Amino acid sequence: DRVDNEQGVMKEVYFDRIRRCLIPNSTYKKDGGVCLMRNITRRSELSRTAITSASACNGGLMTFSFHVDAEDEISCYLYWNGQCTRFLPEDVAVVLPEIFSET
16 A cells, blocks of 8 residues: 655655554444544544544544655654644654643
């Protein structure tokens, strides 16, 4: 299931895969992470839906995605609350305290 071009793997594939599925639901192989049932409660629907990078999860899920293209070509992205941002070393002292502040 690779997406290659003449220069190697297309970089957009990293974003596509995590956007499609981060944590699969119990029936992921059968339904692709989409809840196909009708007339069910919201809670039941959520348990039957795959968690993706776009899932807010009320801020309860934080994901760091490392994109390694070569030994010296590594980038990191932070997914949190349904949003994504490029994560740089200085963000450990800048972004993380904002997320974990008690205010």
